Amino acid sequence: MTDNASLVARDLAALWHPCTQMKDHEWLPLVPVKRGKGVWLEDFDGNRYIDAISSWWVNLFGHANPRINAALRDQMESLEHVILAGFSHEPAVELAEKLVEVTPAGLSRCFYADNGSAAVEVAVKMSYHYWRNLRRPEKKRFITLANSYHGETLGALAVGNVALYKETYGPLLMETLAAPTPDCFEREEGESWEAYSRRQFEPMRKLIARHHQEVSAVILEPLVQCAGGMRMYHPVYLELLREACDEYDIHLIADEIAVGFGRTGTLFACEQANITPDFMCLSKGLTAGYLPLSAVMTTEKIYQAFYDEYDNLTAFLHSHSYTGNPLACRVALETLKIFEDDQIIVRNRELAEHAARAFAPLADHPHVREVRQHGMILAAEMMKDPKRREPFPWHERRGLKVYQHGLANEVLMRPLGHVFYFMPPYVITESQIDHVAKMALEGIDLATRD
Incomplete structure (x- = not known):
């Protein structure tokens, strides 16, 4: 029977992943996905994750969408x-x-x-x-x-x-x-x-x-x-x-x-x-x-x-x-x-307004320089000293800590360096947006501690 550990072992013996330093996976676990439904991804051990980045920005209407299927x-x-x-x-x-x-x-x-x-x-x-x-x-x-x-x-x-x-x-x-x-x-x-x-x-x-x-x-x-x-x-x-x-x-x-x-x-x-x-x-x-x-x-x-x-x-x-x-x-x-x-553009504007409110507390974080948004794309930039626009050193990989915190709390977030972003499938709900926002704030707080 396949579980997370067995599939990861097989993967690392044969696959070369994109945009990845493969040596990282000596200590950073891969996440094997068994199935997807709506905004959720589920691994072989029963853990699940809100796909807050639309699987590299491609998924619009959720995984295993009945109409598209x-x-x-x-x-x-x-x-x-x-x-x-x-x-x-x-x-x-x-x-x-x-x-x-x-x-x-x-x-x-x-x-x-x-x-x-x-x-x-x-x-x-x-x-x-x-x-x-x-x-x-x-x-x-x-x-x-x-x-x-x-x-x-x-x-x-x-x-x-x-x-x-x-x-x-x-x-x-x-x-x-x-x-x-x-x-x-x-x-x-x-x-x-x-x-x-x-x-x-x-x-x-x-x-x-x-x-x-x-x-x-x-x-x-x-x-x-x-x-x-x-x-x-x-x-x-x-x-x-x-x-x-x-x-x-x-x-x-x-x-x-x-x-x-x-x-x-x-x-x-x-x-x-x-x-x-x-x-x-x-x-x-x-x-x-x-x-x-x-x-x-x-x-x-x-x-x-x-x-x-x-x-x-x-x-x-x-x-x-x-x-x-x-x-x-x-x-x-x-x-x-x-x-x-389904009048998606109209609905998206409502979701974008809700996201703006949900993520607004990020702007008050002492290590966030800016929260910016165009529609269903929202981002927050972490900096060592926002007032002086002094970035964290790139090699500290602070965004990776946000990613790890998200996975531990049912959210797939994959920051771009020190930039957290939110680009979800359009079937996400307001309560799910709230959960992602909460995990983002917690993750950024953990990631920016000295």
Whole structure:
């Protein structure tokens, strides 16, 4: 009979886990999961945990959701997969039509890939290839934001700006241009989010003006730099950037992989600035945590730059074996139907307001610099001396103590360094939010004691 100990032993003999120093598991126990239901995960010894981070931000409507399960079972009976080159199928077509309907106006074409990093690769290649087809091959550089993250394949790493990755894999990456982040954590005392985001746009504007002849696109995560510590900024930055990209004839790539599908209070973060990017990358919540799938939405203008006689060799060059997988597309369709049927965005706003109240006491903690929130994403930043903005040394791994306290009290919390964050499935209840908030406060208190 399988129990936690036996499965962990088998795991450590064969598996290599992502984003993990495996030697840690000599003293930090793995958590083997037997089943999930709603917000709960249960291990083989009967312990359970509220999935307060949506299993790396993918789960929207709870584990083992009955509606999604039924849709998946139904699709399995008719078609599990077929090549999407020269062939088609109804789930892929219907999902593309639905994504054109719900994404910002003007995004009329859908290109499928397998995951978020692949979507970023597609958008970067498509932007560059667009200019090449227009006989402007000099436009081959990309502007990114400091502290940005867009995935871990080489192209996605290149247009990100995480120091550790750049230091480790730098020789393998193309060179990019970096603008300062609009992250409002750095604003002056008394300065509003909007004022700071406007001020931080000026270096971006200058960078665009100086390099626009050689720049293909600007890529950013709208409103929240998630992997960069859940740092947040005001929608006005997106408005200003859209205007500058139009003025200087460069593309805008919106990486909504983590922030899309209701996370920031609207279905897509770009809606809060009332803008349409040239490319929108989607994944994670697209399939509510069930199956790998991503999509890149783009405009008719960009599509037409590739639409040509075969002999001209202008076709876009990108393919994955599982492109447009019918099972994943069917799950994504059911996910979007749940948004409509259950008025999820309205309900999320109520849950976000409750979370703001529940987590408000964190702001009074002597080692918390800031509690920040965009919709269903909330974060608290632990610091050694908040008034002086002095961080804890990174190697002290204080966030790990919050994680361990949570597991001991039925909550999965996985801080990003010294940043606690809350990004739960949308089926979480108010009382469950209260419990997570209580454990977060206790965990932060334990983690910041000398």
